[in-house]
Amino acid sequence: MSVSVEQDLQEIRVVDSHTEGEPTRVVMQGGPDLGTGTLAEMRTVFEREFDFFRSAMVNEPRGSDVYVGALFVETLDESTLGGVIFFNNIGYLGMCVHGTIGLVQTLAHLGRITPGDFVLETPEGNVSVQLLEDGTVSVMNVPSYRTHTHISVDVPGADTVTGDIAWGGNWFFLCDDHGQQLDQDRAEELTEYAWNVRKALNAQGYPAVNHIELFGPPVSESADGQNFVLCPGKAYDRSPCGTGTSAKLACLAAEGKLAEGESWVQESIIGSRFSAHYKWQGDRILPYVSGKAYVTGVSTLLLNRSDPYCWGITR
Numbered sequence: 001m002s003v004s005v006e007q008d009l010q011e012i013r014v015v016d017s018h019t020e021g022e023p024t025r026v027v028m029q030g031g032p033d034l035g036t037g038t039l040a041e042m043r044t045v046f047e048r049e050f051d052f053f054r055s056a057m058v059n060e061p062r063g064s065d066v067y068v069g070a071l072f073v074e075t076l077d078e079s080t081l082g083g084v085i086f087f088n089n090i091g092y093l094g095m096c097v098h099g100t101i102g103l104v105q106t107l108a109h110l111g112r113i114t115p116g117d118f119v120l121e122t123p124e125g126n127v128s129v130q131l132l133e134d135g136t137v138s139v140m141n142v143p144s145y146r147t148h149t150h151i152s153v154d155v156p157g158a159d160t161v162t163g164d165i166a167w168g169g170n171w172f173f174l175c176d177d178h179g180q181q182l183d184q185d186r187a188e189e190l191t192e193y194a195w196n197v198r199k200a201l202n203a204q205g206y207p208a209v210n211h212i213e214l215f216g217p218p219v220s221e222s223a224d225g226q227n228f229v230l231c232p233g234k235a236y237d238r239s240p241c242g243t244g245t246s247a248k249l250a251c252l253a254a255e256g257k258l259a260e261g262e263s264w265v266q267e268s269i270i271g272s273r274f275s276a277h278y279k280w281q282g283d284r285i286l287p288y289v290s291g292k293a294y295v296t297g298v299s300t301l302l303l304n305r306s307d308p309y310c311w312g313i314t315r
Contacts, residue, residue, distance in 0.1 A: 010303040017102040019293040020272035021238035024102030026070045039123045052311040054087045059312030065235040083121035089233040094124045095169025097242020101137040105293035143284040144168040144250040168246030176215040194230035223267035240266040240274040246287035
């Protein structure tokens with residue numbers, strides 16, 4: 001069954017989960033027919049012809065700004081579990097590690113997989129995943145790398161901040177000289193500050209960077225650092241952000257501050273943690289990020305064309 005604007009009522013089967021606090025909604029049945037091209041081609045079709053479906057799945061009244069959606073699709077490569085396209089309240093993501101962990105746990109909950117090693121297709125390339133007996137999921141993310149270092153950004157109403165730009169499956173600006181106290185109680189202030197950093201950075205000639213990652217000392221003795229990550233749609237990541245952790249590893253590796261195979265534990269603004277390490281692949285790194293996800297619901301969403309907010313409330 002696939003979604004169509006011609007039908008009065010559509011049923012969409014979804015599984016909701018959270019990965020270290022960050023929600024993922026996996027569309028298992030009822031999604032749009034994207035053809036049989038590559039995942040990148042499918043994402044293009046999704047964006048061009050079915051963007052209303054993206055909005056309906058993750059925006060109010062069915063979702064919220066913090067939701068990340070994952071459309072699970074069948075692909076031509078039978079050696080993989082299938083393909084996944086990630087999206088959020090305003091658009092599409094290249095890769096999403098927390099969403100990948102959520103998808104793997106979803107497939108396990110549905111009885112489609114048992115602990116073992118698997119491959120998933122994404123628009124940014126294939127990623128390897130491992131489901132352990134205790135429910136931990138380890139993701140070998142896409143190759144990650146730093147492109148710019150010590151970029152100074154003049155932030156309106158605040159001091160100049162300096163940071164690096166790196167790719168971890170999405171584009172990040174990473175900094176630790178922001179002067180902000182990283183505390184969940186200050187989420188609104190941190191959101192506004194990071195949003196202003198992003199706007200200033202984009203205006204200074206870096207329009208592709210849509211994630212801002214602020215770093216500080218860890219709260220937990222078992223962690224190596226804490227972060228606050230602002231996502232493209234102005235929601236902050238409740239998890240330590242897997243692609244952001246990958247970007248962090250790329251910067252640490254480039255600086256010679258973290259050796260190949262050495263563990264790095266990243267703590268989120270709510271105290272949840274990812275463990276990570278990397279291997280070199282030429283002048284880039286292959287990040288390995290591990291965490292846990294928990295299924296929170298299995299449900300059928302209804303798309304009713306007579307509902308004036310059927311396709312989501314957008315800004």
